Every structure is written in C-alpha cells, then in structure tokens.
Amino acid sequence: MELSLPQWGQLFTLGMIAIALGMDAFSLGIGMGMRGLLKRQIVIVSSAIGLFHMLMPLLGIGVGRFLSVHVENIAVMVGGGLLCFLGINMLVHSIRGGEDPVVLDVTTLWGVLFFSLSVSLDSLSAGLSLGLFDADVILAVLLFGMMGGLMGGIGMWLGRNMGTWIGVYGEAVGGLILLFLGLRFIL
Template sequence: MEFTLPQWGQLITLIMMAFALGMDAFSLGIGLGMKGMVTQQLFAMSGAIGIMHVLMPLAGMTLGRNMNGLVGDVAVWVGGGLLCFLGGNMLWSSLREAGASTDSVTSLWGMLVSSFSVSLDSLSAGFSLGMLSTDTPLALGLMGFFGGMMGGLGMVLGKFLGSWAGNYGEALGGLILMLLGFKFLL
C-alpha cells in the first residue's frame, strides 16, 4: 500500500504531535520514577498514561467538533494545577518522613489522577484535531503509544536518578512535578 503525499504529511505531523505530547509524560515519569517505583508499578503507570493518552484526545476530538475555543485553556490550567498539587504532596511527604511510601501515587486513585493530569494537554490537542479530517485511529494509536512509552522511559530514568540522589530523590521528583505544573499554568 502506497501513501499519497498528504497521507505522509499527516503521518509525520501526527508522529511529531504524539512525541511532543509524550514529553510531558516523560517529565512526569522522571518525577514518579524518583520515588523508587517497583517494576510492576512502572508498567501499571505506563499503561495508565497510555490509556489516558488515547481517551483524552478521543474526548477532545469528539467535543472539538463543536466547542474548540471554550475548553482548551481550561484543560491546560486544570492539568497544571493537578501536577502542582501532586508535586507539592510528594515534596511535603519527603520532608515530613524520610521513608515515605509510594502509595499516594501508585495507588489506583494516584495513577488515575497522575495520568489524567499529564494527559489534559492531549485533550486540547484532540480539540484541534477534531476540527480537521484526521485519521482518528492512527492519531489515537500514536498518542497512546508515545504517551505510554515515554512515560515508562521517564520512570526508568527517574528510578536510576532516584537511586543516585538517595534520600532526596522523592523531594527532587516532587519538585520536577511542580515545575511541570507551573509550566502549564504560566
């Protein structure tokens, strides 16, 4: 099967967009990995991020056909606020107790909130894609793949950096999440 020039252009554009959206998942992954996640938690979180990177753009594409200008900025602000909250919670927990557990982020609720907050920019991208005649399965597949893969790579890197940083790994991870959240807010 041969692609036409517009199809190649759309494929390259979607790959670049999925990679760019995955960079937030990578940053989140570094922060979470510094908490010392076990391999099972790493895979579960990567999966949650990948799933949210499919569901959020799908919701955005669906809603974007009607209300593109109304919700885009609000989604980014909510995501930034959630990341600041999660990062602040990690930072406070690390300062309060030296051996703080990873339960707050690796519980089902923590995974949902973390993956949701980092996927809100995918919702905004979905609004834009909903206005265009985009190949929806291709776009969603690429966004889910890149989001999950880059989140997982970030967690592996964060796990390495966290062991290198010692007791300050969780505090550093929380600081990274807060900075990522501030990036959304500003």
C-alpha cells in the same frame, strides 16, 4: 500499500504531536520515577498513561468535530492557537521548573488514575485541535497512546536510575514542537 503525500504529512504531524505530548509524560514520569518505583509499578502507571493519552484526545476530537461544524471559517486558526497555547504553557512550566506540591501515591488505584489523568490533560486540548482539523482519529489516538505510555514509562525508568536533569529538557522540547506546529497552522 503506499501512502500519498498528504497521508505522509498527516502521519508526520500526528507523530510529532504524539512525541510532544509524550514529552510531558516523560518529564513528569522522571519525577515520579525518582520516588523509587518498582518495575511492576512503572508498567502499571505507563499503561494507565497510555490509556488516558488515548481517551482524552478522543474526547477532545469529538468536541472539536462538533465545534468545527459551527465555526468552519475559524476552525484552523482556533486549532493552531490551541496548539501554540499548549506549547507555550509547556515551555513556561519547564523554564519555571515548578514541582507539583502534591505527592501522588501510585501504589493505589486512585493515585494511578489521578496521575495518569493529570499527565494526559494536555492531550484533551490537542485532541480538540485535531477535531477542528478533521484528522485521522484512529491513527491519532493510537500514536498518542503508544507514545504517552512509552515515554512515560521511559521517564519513570530514567528517573529511577538517573535523576531530574532530563525532565526539564524533555518538557521544553515538547513545548517547542507544539508551538512550531501551532504556528504552522496559523500562518
């Protein structure tokens, strides 16, 4: 099956958003990995991150589709604005370099769930934007889940083995990607 030009464009855009959202999981995963996680724990946490990177955008897409019916004329501007806001937020966080003061214990179910939820919150607003744009839900959710889980796992593995310097750059790159895509929709 051959894809049309608009389908390639949507695949590329969703892939870039998935990578940008995955960069946040990557950078936070590095910090978590520096605590000396076992391989089994990395697999469990990255799987949970992938699941939440699928559930949160799905919720956001549902809300975005509901809102797009009621605000048809400004839906694209709102969605682009949300992506820009999310990108700027990630950039500011990476520049400030603030560490989360809360230390999560990912050896417990609640710790895994809370960490995965907190890493995936930005996926909710990205899903809201995609709901306003009427994006392919299945493709978006699968890409977000795969990239979030994969990049979170890679971040935890690198953090376990390499250190902190990668995390700051990963979040900054993700923020720039979201900002660029948001501006593309607005302009």
